[in-house]
Amino acid sequence: MTEKEDVKQRIDDLTDQINHYAHQYYVLDNPKVPDAEYDRLIQELKELEENHPDLKRIDSPSERVGGKPLDHFQKVQHEVPMLSLSNAFDEGELRDFDRRVRQGLGADPTYSVELKIDGLAITLKYEEGAFVLGATRGDGSTGEDITSNLKTIPSIPLKLQEPVTIEVRGEAFMPKSSFNRLNQAREEKGEALFANPRNAAAGSLRQLDPKIAAKRNLDMFVYSVGQIEDKEIDSHTESLAYVRDLGFKINPEAKHCKDIEEVVDYVNSWLDRRSDLEYEIDGIVIKVDSLDHQEELGFTAKSPRWATAFKFPAEEVVTRLIDIELSIGRTGVVTPTAILEPVSVAGTSVQRASLHNEDLIREQDVRIGDRVTIKKAGDIIPKVVNVLTGQRTGEERDFSMPENCPACESELVRIEGEVALRCVNPECPAQVREGLIHFASRDAMNIDGLGERVITQLHSQELVQSAADLYRLEMSQVMALERMGEKSATNLINAIEATKANSLDKLLFGLGIRFVGSKAAKTLAMHFETMDRLMEADVEALIEVDEIGEKMADSIVRTFEQPGMQKLVDELKELGVNMTYTGPKQAEAIASDSPLSGKTVVITGAMEAFSRKDAKAMVEARGGKVTGTVSKKTDLLIAGDKAGSKLDKAEELGIEIWDEARFVTETAED
Structure with a gap:
């Protein structure tokens, strides 16, 4: 062997040995060597890699210390959306979930249950066994590339x-x-403390310098398979066992339950034991175990029908209400907020809590100075749930809502049929500011670096009075803001410019039309395709669109009849903001008479002429929908070489089956 070959062999041996020891320590919790020996091997490897950087392997454990700092995080489009789960808050809701599942299947399912880790949802991609991409969940469709961290x-x-x-x-x-x-x-350094481990984990993984993340001692549990090539898996339990064998860490408390009774027992067993764990959990995730059953149950617009999250009861604490503050939302609604003596709730310091509206204040007889009980609904939103009237001293003060808007002095009105007071002045500065915050938010135009603090400065200095003004900002104006250097200003200007290319649905949601959420915005954008066509639509045309009701349709028409909205859209057009839907179509076929058009297709086995990914693309280009499991809803199975249980299931259900030759012939003809 040459000297270089000797070095390569030693680097390979050290890499394999250290990775093996790390897997035993961090994944299996079964260390085999003393820390001193592990550190000695790491040091030897680093020295060899520094002298021979061309021999460093992609899976070198020296990657764990963090690479060079990043300028910003790149956006990542999730091929399979990362959907949120529906919630259950008591045993009755768990049993309701089970009832809906059994009704949907016409059969009795088994379940997989896991602890719901209170952290940051991420996705990891591997190509031929090598880690190539890691991203945050983001809005479920688009996340951020945090591979280095x-x-x-x-x-x-x-x-x-x-x-x-x-x-x-x-x-x-x-x-x-x-x-x-x-x-x-x-x-000890006089720095601000993290409120809870979840915030600390999220903050660590969103550091632009990976070396900071490396010092934070983070961990991870894998809880599902998003996509996999050339591997057939029948159940969620089987998928967890498979990824564990690949080297991933799965939660050791995961369990297979034969029915809802075992699920309820599992949930109850953790109600009082959660504090014993070395990590925070905020509930239990329950999934139908069979992947065929999951496929059959499908999804709602927001979440899978085959899974739910049981959320632990919210912690309740008592504190003093020291004031009531009013805020004006982007639609003009006046919302009272309780200002509290700071108190810890579910691991977070709370100083503010929702009072919802004037009627609630009256019903609960809330007074400034009262001792009140607060809790976090679903461990997220603090709210006042009770007033301890028996602890009053006589020094408490009544509260009444003002007659005029605290932001613009316009008269507040209560619209018929609504509980809330509302400021109806469209030029109210508080509404304008909140509208800008919404326009830049993640589910809308998603402008990196344009958070509430920056928008407040821009608006208060009269640099931005409408969404169109954002696209007129100049470097010198941005650099003049507090804590905004040249690099940050450049990044912000570039981020604003990049959003001009956003698909119409992002813009439509960002405009803040009442009753139009992000899902409805996408539905409308896909149907009408351009802003002009949408603005020309009347109520009758709008309610013909799936999931668009008369109330929403009326709001859309009235919004686009307003001269101010028409002016804003025209300005955004002139500034180069895209007015066309550019996202994926739902089932777009290149030939309406294609034999695959409208069919639900499963691909299994190995193909000779092309990869599974290419076959999927060919089916989708011809109007078909590719799914991963065979069920009664499957129209066609395309079977390559060594097709296994999916072929058996398709034959059992009488589903049409094509071999590779038939697939090639049929797709060539269309």
Whole structure:
């Protein structure tokens, strides 16, 4: 052997050995060597790699220390959306979920249950066994590329045990011990403390310098397979076992339950034990175990019908209400907010809580100075749930809503049929500001770096009075803002410019039309395709669109009849903002008479002429929908070589089956 070959062999041996030890320590929780020996091997590997950088492997454990800082995070489009789950808050709602599942299937399912880790949802992609991409969930459709930071988490394998192409989803989190050490160090430095481990984990993974993330001692559990090539899996339980064998860390408390009774027992067993864990959990995830059953049940617009999350009862605490503050939303609604003596709820310091509206204040007889009970609904939104009238001292003060808007002095009105007071002045500065915050938000135009603080400065300095003004901003104006250097200003200007290319649905949601959420905006954009066609539509044309009701249709028509909205759209057009839907179509065929048009297709086995990915693209281009499991809803199975259980299932159900030759012939003819 030459000297270089000797070095390469030693680097390979060290890489394999260290990765094996790391897997035993971080994934299996079964360390085999002392820390000193592990550190010695790491140091030897680093020295060899520094002298021979061309021999460094993609799965080198030295990647764990973090690479060069990034300028910004790139956007990542999820091929399979990362949907949120519906929630259940008590045993009755769990049983309702089971009833809906059994009705949908016409059969009794089994379930898989797992602890719901309170962290950051992420997706990991591997090509032929090598880690190539890691991203945040984001809005479910688009996330951020945080690959460099995720490489620093020791329990995430850089290379799998098999050369498989796979995407997995999981939860990155910060163990309680790591969180306590981090906050202790920050306190000693006089830095602001993290409120809870979830925020600390999210903040760590959104650092542009991976070396910071590497010091935060994060961990991860994988909880599902997003996509996989050339591997047939029949159940969620089987998928967890498979990814564990590939080298991923799965939660050891996951369990298969034969029925809802076992699910309820599992949930109840954790109600009082959650504090014993080394990591935070906020509930239990329940999934129908059979992937065929999951396929059959399908999805709603927001979540799968085959899964739900049981949320632990919210913690309730008592504190003093020291004031009531009013805020004006983007639609003019006046919302009272309780200002509280700071108190810890579910691991977070709370100083504000919702009072909803004037009627609630009256019904509960809320007074300034009262002792009140607050809780977080679903462990998220703090709200006042009770007033301790028996603890009053006589110094408490009544509260009444004002007659005029606190932001613009316009008269407040109560629209017939509504509970809330509303400011109807369209030029109210508070409404304008909130509208700009909404326009730049993640589900709308998603402008990186344009958060509430920056928008408040821009608006208060009269640099931005409408969404169109954002696209007129100049570098010098942005650089004049507080804590905004040349680099940050450049990034913000570039981020604003980039959103001109957004699809119409993003813009439509960003305009803030009453009753039009992000899903309805996408439905409308897909149907009408251009802003002009949508603005020309009357109520009758709008309600012909699926899921668009008369109330929403009326709101859309009235909004686009307003001269101010027409002026804003014209200005955005002139500034180059895209007015066309450019997202994926729902079932767009290149030939209406294609034999695949409108069919639900499953592809299984190995193809000779093309990859599984290419076959899927060919089906979708011809109007078909490709799914991963065979069910009664499957129209066609395309079977390559060594087709297994899916072929058997298709034959059992009497589903049409094509071999590769038939597939090639049929797609060539259309």
